[in-house]
Amino acid sequence: MDISTAYKDNNYKIHVDRNILKNVLQTYTKQYESVYYIIDENIYDIYKDSKLSFIISPLVVTGGESFKYVSPLMHTMEALLASGIKRNSLLVVIGGGATGDAGGFIASIILRGVDYIHVPTTLLAHDSAIGGKTAINSEHGKNLIGAFYRPRAVIYDLEFLDSLPEDEVLSGFGEVFKHAMLHSPALLDELMAATENSIDITALPPYIIKGIETKMKIVIEDEHESGSRKFLNLGHTLAHAVEYKYKIPHGQAVMLGIIAALYISNELNGAGFDLDAYIAYIRRHGYPVQLLKEMDIDEMMHFMQKDKKNHRSDYISYVVFEDKNTPAVTDIKIEDLQNMLTALKERI
């Protein structure tokens, strides 16, 4: 299935299907004189003799979040320059969300920008492959350095999901869950019913596609995140702090952050979420719910105050629900947030 973006200009296609990488990629690469590949080492190890055997001398980069720092970034850029990358070259980035974030950032700044194609290989990456956000981490927090830069195309070959480790499934599912929640209570109910006792990856494609569509609708309305795009940050405010502190996978932290957002939505707006049911559901699937009980609130507050979405100094910008259908961005006083998170700890 191909989905097309609907920006004013510079649109691109998101190709979603099983076993499409080589053929779809060729339709693009033949338009370029030279093509360079950045591939996550974990993915390359698994697929180098099969699915990725057609790729000659790729740059194999350190896997996951450890690639999102300035030193591996510079190392990769210097290697691309050494092998003669030009402005009219194409860069293909194959890997999970982190590889895509940093690889896309490289594409945006090398030679002041070259075309790139993102090939997500995890459940989580389907999310970061849409929206044109690229980034690396700073000493002061995640994703604090980056650019808005759209890919030439996204090729989402679902076959890569077959080799996903359990931890990654849980992580990616956090974003699938978030998009269902932002789409509608009906879709969320359907998703929770389909995954009541376990997350079967083969059951997810319809929800992944719905998630892509939901995200794209929001992103196109508001590419530079001045309004509704902020809804996509649901669960992320606390998640970034938890993830930074406890080094758990991003989407698992998001799932914990969603629990906090639902609790706060009930407290502030009487949104009426059945918190215990959600907690039981995510506990059953193996999310590290106990971190919500163990977390040091002062420390979490410290990290959350660094969030680049904040724009008033004594407040933290937070995505909550006004009711089950209506996400909203609200500025919460630091003290109030501290009290609510402390109360949540007691609930777990």
Place this chain on the structure above:
Amino acid sequence: MDISTAYKDNNYKIHVDRNILKNVLQTYTKQYESVYYIIDENIYDIYKDSKLSFIISPLVVTGGESFKYVSPLMHTMEALLASGIKRNSLLVVIGGGATGDAGGFIASIILRGVDYIHVPTTLLAHDSAIGGKTAINSEHGKNLIGAFYRPRAVIYDLEFLDSLPEDEVLSGFGEVFKHAMLHSPALLDELMAATENSIDITALPPYIIKGIETKMKIVIEDEHESGSRKFLNLGHTLAHAVEYKYKIPHGQAVMLGIIAALYISNELNGAGFDLDAYIAYIRRHGYPVQLLKEMDIDEMMHFMQKDKKNHRSDYISYVVFEDKNTPAVTDIKIEDLQNMLTALKERI
């Protein structure tokens, strides 16, 4: 005098006059909750008790080209993040071309982009402040990492030029000369007459303003450098190599590069430039003409082959003149260029 850009959107003003910094800056800063300053240490040392005394706790950064590397860049970004910069903050960058290039690049990638105002303090910087190009250097050459990112405004306070050292005057004048040459033979003649025996900085403002207008006209036609913008690269192909090797100021290298471009224009197109007159003129003003005689052609070719403007592998993209009125971009075979530069050495 205020000049307005004429892009399709995101236009900005270029304010040019003596002693305008504080007042003009205030009209912008009052629109932001927080304002951060990056200032070249050489400029800050000279003006901290006078012109810049109104600025509280700026980030004073290493002067000139040495700021355009990843390590000082990251250091400055982490300092900005540590002091709480937000997406809706304003970054003001005060300094020469290099400070502007790297400061603008910081603005483009910190928190995925904040507004910035460029305050050029040298003759050369008037050039880099227009056109939205930002960059730092790589191990493989100058300006290989960067972004296209427009400032919110440029404030060009000509008073800063009073303290320019001789070397910087020569350097900046190289770009003033280049713009006059791209404007028209008549303007170039006028400029050369006004500076026949020495470069009097107080005589330059009309040519600076013409230069800004010339560059802006070209840049607006072609922001992303697919066509006529390449003309601005006049003299730069060899200049980047000379500058990288001999560590001379950018605009001085450009002046040497222009001599090479004129020689090549005569050879390839019979453009009819009086080369000896140009060489005598720049020698009289103190440009290091002897480097054109000393340069190692193989080494120069090596650096020129890394130029990000090249797009065919056995050719080097070069700006030449078809006749005195008509600049053009041409791909020159590596071997031919090598021969012409070798012949030029003999001419010096």
